Structure formats: C-alpha cells, structure tokens
Amino acid sequence: MHLRFEHLCTRLTVEDVGDEEEYWLRFRYLPGVENPRFVKNACQLTLNDDKTLQFDFVTEQSGKVSSQVFVKGDGKRAVTFHLAPGDYSRFSLTRRNNYAYITISNVDALRELEANKAYSISLANLQGNITPDDDAWIDEPDLPEVPQYDDFDINAFLRAIRDCKKDYICKLKDGDSVVVLKKDDWRNEMLLMQDVDFEGADFTAVDLPNMVTFDGGGHSILNVAYPMFNTLYGTVTQLNIYANRKKIEVWENNTEWGMLARISDKGTISNIRLEGMSVEFTIPNVLTTQGKTYNIGALVGWVKSGSLSEITLAGDVSVIVDSEYTGDYIVFAGGVVGQCSGSMEHIDNLGSHSTIHVTNKCRGYSSRYTGGLAGAFNEAIMDHCNVNTIVDAGESSGTWNYAGGIAGAVRTTSGGSGSAAIVDVTVTGSVKGGNIVPGGESTSESGTTTTHSSTGGIVGHVQNASVTGGIVLSKVSVGKQEGLNEYSHYTVGGVIGSMTNAANIRKNEGCIFFNANDYILTGYTAGTFCGGGGSTTELQAEGNTAVGMGKFVGSDR
Incomplete structure (x- = not known):
C-alpha cells in the first residue's frame, strides 16, 4: 500500500525579529472592517452522518498563535508559524501577552498562502510595509467572558486545586455542566479549563502542596482581592490574574501578603500576568x-x-x-x-x-x-x-x-x-x-545606635x-x-x-x-x-x- 501525506497547513517564517524569546501572531483588528480577531491554527475532525471525516481549521482555545524564536545558521533570529491557508498580507506580531511590536501591511506575496507550502519573509526587506506599534492601536483588552456559572464556589475551587484528585465541575445557568478544573490523568496537575471570577469576595486561602502543579492554561481569574494561597510549595504557571483594584485591607493577623500567595517556600511561579492592582x-x-x-x-x-x-x-x-x-x-x-x-x-x-x-x-x-x-x-x-x-x-x-x-x-x-x-x-x-x-542612645539595651x-x-x-x-x-x-548628629547618616x-x-x-x-x-x-x-x-x-x-x-x-x- 502506498501512502502519501501532505500538510494541510501553511508554514510562515518571519526573519529578523527582535530580542524577545517568543512572539504571537494575530490579525490586526481595524474598526469598521470585517476581519477575524484571531488567526486559526487549531483543527478539528468531525464524523459525518455518512461515516466520513470532515477536517476544519478553528481558532485555538487560547486565542493566540505563538512561536519561540530560533537562530538560523546565518545568525538571523526567526519565528515560524503553522497556519490555516489564507491571506496574510496584513497581520501583527506582538510580544508575549499581546504587548505591541509591529504590524505588517500590504505584502502582496502573502495574499494567498497555500497548504503544504513554506514561505519566508524578512523584516529587514519589508521596511515599507512595517509599522512599529505602540499600545495605542490595541484597545484596552476586554475582560475575559466568564461563563455564567450557577454554582461556582471559590473555596471548593481552591480545595480542588490543593487536593489534586479529581475534576472540578460546575453547572451553568442554562443547565449544562462544564469542567472548570481538569485533573491530569498521570501527573499531579490541575489544569484550568475556563475563566472564573472571584467577584472581589472573601475566601479561605489554602496551601499548594509540593509536587502539585496548578496550570492556568492561559486562562484568567478575575477580581481577586485576597491571597489565593497561604504557602505555595508547588507550581503555578500560565495564569492571568485580574486584581480587584478597589480593595483596601487593614493588616491584623497576617504578616505576609501577595495576590497569588503570602509565602512561597521552594515554589515555582512562571508565566504569570498580573493585571492592575491598587491596595x-x-x-x-x-x-x-x-x-x-x-x-x-x-x-x-x-x-x-x-x-x-x-x-x-x-x-x-x-x-x-x-x-x-x-x-x-x-x-x-x-x-x-x-x-x-x-x-x-x-x-x-x-x-x-x-x-x-x-x-x-x-x-x-x-x-x-x-x-x-x-x-x-x-x-x-x-x-x-x-x-x-x-x-x-x-x-x-x-x-x-x-x-x-x-x-x-x-x-x-x-x-x-x-x-x-x-x-x-x-x-x-x-x-x-x-x-x-x-541616632545615638538606643531604645534597647544594646548601646549606641547608628x-x-x-x-x-x-x-x-x-x-x-x-x-x-x-x-x-x-x-x-x-x-x-x-x-543630624554623628550617629546618623544618609x-x-x-x-x-x-x-x-x-x-x-x-x-x-x-x-x-x-x-x-x-x-x-x-x-x-x-x-x-x-x-x-x-x-x-x-x-x-x-x-x-x-x-x-x-x-x-x-x-x-
């Protein structure tokens, strides 16, 4: 039997990028112009009624297409994206977490990228098509659209992360159920599957045990007003935290305070985005x-x-x-x-x-x-x-x-x-x-204080x-x-x-x-x-x- 395999995606390499370690690709959103918010680079297979399989490109759940920078043999820094075939004559490259970098426009050679083909462009050769961006072209990012939960409970949510034994499932207001936290089948890992909103409410913080990983999966927790963890011994990664900006706390019984954790003891915290806080x-x-x-x-x-x-x-x-x-x-x-x-x-x-x-x-x-x-x-x-x-x-x-x-x-x-x-x-x-x-005479019995x-x-x-x-x-x-006397110095x-x-x-x-x-x-x-x-x-x-x-x-x- 002779089998022939072909790529259904197209491959685009962008050379001469900057000093970041990672870049995201997205279509630049222009008001009044119909264009997709995000690039499609994920796929799904659907079983039809006639038992045939249907392949479709879809928008990735994380809403981003990211690529790590690599250095080519000629020393050029480059990123490679695998995308759905289509028109890429206009797109933007952003730094991690959608922070502005550049917009590329009107590149005729990229108007029709085909499947199973590789394309390469150099930013050094496209100066007339490049607009350096600042954050002005991106509106203030909208808050994530949190599902309408009927029974979400912050304390149960945090205990599920701590215990790391089973999925945490919530009911939606329309009656359906959704997995909010998914327990990995093989690892001590809880993966956040949906955005959640703490609504500025009080809750009981928990410890995150050693060997337990809480992976945000690029999702967000909104309106966090208190530390989520008391002592963090494990790992927290890939999480966006939107702080409740108006909360004022008077210190009483706690000597440590941080939005993610009061204390980290051999913990690992990586790829965290903290959005706004005034406390x-x-x-x-x-x-x-x-x-x-x-x-x-x-x-x-x-x-x-x-x-x-x-x-x-x-x-x-x-x-x-x-x-x-x-x-x-x-x-x-x-x-x-x-x-x-x-x-x-x-x-x-x-x-x-x-x-x-x-x-x-x-x-x-x-x-x-x-x-x-x-x-x-x-x-x-x-x-x-x-x-x-x-x-x-x-x-x-x-x-x-x-x-x-x-x-x-x-x-x-x-x-x-x-x-x-x-x-x-x-x-x-x-x-x-x-x-x-x-300075001078000490308030204690230790003698002169400088x-x-x-x-x-x-x-x-x-x-x-x-x-x-x-x-x-x-x-x-x-x-x-x-x-100032001889015991005091700036x-x-x-x-x-x-x-x-x-x-x-x-x-x-x-x-x-x-x-x-x-x-x-x-x-x-x-x-x-x-x-x-x-x-x-x-x-x-x-x-x-x-x-x-x-x-x-x-x-x-």
Whole structure:
C-alpha cells in the first residue's frame, strides 16, 4: 500500500525579529472592517452522518498563535508559524501577552498562502510595509467572558486545586455542566479549563502542596482581592490574574501578603500576568505588632526559596504600606515581592507601558526596605528584568531605611560569599528615599545606635553581593534632614546608594543626570554613581558609568 501525506497547513517564517524569546501572531483588528480577531491554527475532525471525516481549521482555545524564536545558521533570529491557508498580507506580531511590536501591511506575496507550502519573509526587506506599534492601536483588552456559572464556589475551587484528585465541575445557568478544573490523568496537575471570577469576595486561602502543579492554561481569574494561597510549595504557571483594584485591607493577623500567595517556600511561579492592582495596607497599632517582620508584595509576600520567572505586570500596580504603630518592627515592601530569598527572572512591565508604584509610609524604629520589584534580595538572584517603577519612601522613617528602583537592598549574609546578585536589569521612573530616626542612645539595651538611610537608582544598599549590567533611567532623591548628629547618616547615589564588601559591581550605567552636589550637607554623602563605599578608580575600571555633577563616589577621598 502506498501512502502519501501532505500538510494541510501553511508554514510562515518571519526573519529578523527582535530580542524577545517568543512572539504571537494575530490579525490586526481595524474598526469598521470585517476581519477575524484571531488567526486559526487549531483543527478539528468531525464524523459525518455518512461515516466520513470532515477536517476544519478553528481558532485555538487560547486565542493566540505563538512561536519561540530560533537562530538560523546565518545568525538571523526567526519565528515560524503553522497556519490555516489564507491571506496574510496584513497581520501583527506582538510580544508575549499581546504587548505591541509591529504590524505588517500590504505584502502582496502573502495574499494567498497555500497548504503544504513554506514561505519566508524578512523584516529587514519589508521596511515599507512595517509599522512599529505602540499600545495605542490595541484597545484596552476586554475582560475575559466568564461563563455564567450557577454554582461556582471559590473555596471548593481552591480545595480542588490543593487536593489534586479529581475534576472540578460546575453547572451553568442554562443547565449544562462544564469542567472548570481538569485533573491530569498521570501527573499531579490541575489544569484550568475556563475563566472564573472571584467577584472581589472573601475566601479561605489554602496551601499548594509540593509536587502539585496548578496550570492556568492561559486562562484568567478575575477580581481577586485576597491571597489565593497561604504557602505555595508547588507550581503555578500560565495564569492571568485580574486584581480587584478597589480593595483596601487593614493588616491584623497576617504578616505576609501577595495576590497569588503570602509565602512561597521552594515554589515555582512562571508565566504569570498580573493585571492592575491598587491596595493599601495599614499595620495596626496593637501590642502584637512589636518586633514583627512584614512582607508585602503585589504577587507574593515572602519568597523563602524557589523561583519566579516570566512575570508580566499590566495596568498600573500600586502597593501602599502605612502604619498606625510607631514602635519597633521591620517592613519589606516591593512591587512584586516583599522579600526574596530565591530567584526572580524576566519580570517586565515596560511592554505594557504600565507603572509599578510602591509607597512606604511606615514610621517607627528598626528596618524599612522599599523596592520597585522587591523590598530586599537576601541570598537571592534577580536576572533580566525591565521595569518602570515609582518608589516613594519619603514619608517612612526607621533606624535603617533602604530604597531602590529595583530593590531596597541586595545582600549575602552567610559567610560573605557574594552569591546574591542583580544582573542585567533596566529600570525607569523615580526613587525617593526614606528618613531615619535620630541616632545615638538606643531604645534597647544594646548601646549606641547608628542610623542610616540609603537610596539608589537600582538598589539602596549592596552587602557582599553583585550588581552587573544594570541600566538606570530613574530620577533619584531623598529628603534633607537638618540637625543630624554623628550617629546618623544618609547616602544617595544615581545607581547604588551604598556598598559594603560588594562582590562584583560591573558595567552599570547611570543614564539620568544626578546632581550629587545637592547633598553637600552635614550627615549626607552622595555620588553620581554611588553614595558610600567603593573606589571611583576601581568602579570606573569595571565599566561603570554615570552622568551628573559632583563626585562619582560620594565617600571616595
């Protein structure tokens, strides 16, 4: 028997794409013009009444056609899409999660792509047909259309994920049933099959056990107002979270807060899109606040260990932390994570033109850490992140107060090995540092206390850690406090606030003019690159640069 196989799809390769790792293809939607919203690249087989099979192309359930970038033999970066035959003379390429890239129009050679044929185009040869996009051509994305459930229950939904034993099925208002969560036949995995809406309601968070995976499948959970998981030991991936923006929570019994989880302990979090959040936390003036540590982030409160990767923030994200209590307590406030002792890679909000706002108003004693992505990285790695952050610790006060566009501090505490690092980040926006309480006689029995505030474009303070390949496009400032004594000190730098035994500070660029001479004040040390610590000669020899007026390193003599 001789069998002949032919491809029913067409293959389109686009060369000379940008630096992203993945691109999506879709038809550009034009108002008033009839055209499909998404490209068809899935298929279905239907058994006809006469026992024959009918093949049809359909729109993929995820509503996207994605392709990973590969490098050809000639060094060109390219993506390949397998599509239904048809007219591709006009389409758009977007970055992951539909963030704008380019639109291709009026390419005659692509008007009729045939089945079982391969086509290749080069963006370098199509300049007259290419329109660089910004987000203006895409309307604000519509919220997902959530099925009309009759009996959806948030607590039952979360317990089903935790237990990972069987499907979670709901009835629709029309009487039909639908699988909302599907248990994988072979793995400890729950797959989200439908969008769901939490409607801003309260619920009981659960732990996500080790070895359990919650795969969002590209679907969305809408109007989440509280942490979904208490401690995340397992894996969460491919999930869109639409936050309930108007919820205000007053802190009482919990010291960690994040929309996905309060704590991640060896958990894996990847390919998450967080859409908009505006939440204000007030630490109460109660006896139990004394000596506590609070970890507040938009996504996770405290990453004890584990990883976050491919995290996209869309719409403005705002985290405001205030306190009624003015005694002794520690606060870690970050735009994504409060405190991180794991790894964070490929965090992005520049593609969506959004802004991460982190505001720390906490007063009192002990430590305050405020950062655009994390309050502090302790024994942690931050790699390849591109963000726009507005960090404001101007109303906060503490014994030690650190603020930075990426993190308040990055440090290695066990033996000074220098394992903690911030690598290849770009940050835009602004950073305003925090205040210190007067130094001198301690409120405890430990003796004289030296107080310190440190503010930097990337990071406030570096201790036994590395910062390499950073680019700063943020304005840096701190309030000017008069009457400081010998035990009180401010450091401020366009890139790094201060350093102690830094392991590797290399090829960082301060690209926004910073006038260090504005801080020629008693108790202040400022530099266009770094406020305190390090040597100008050694840092410049490692390729570090900064623009501005005044010393390169404020403490360099």
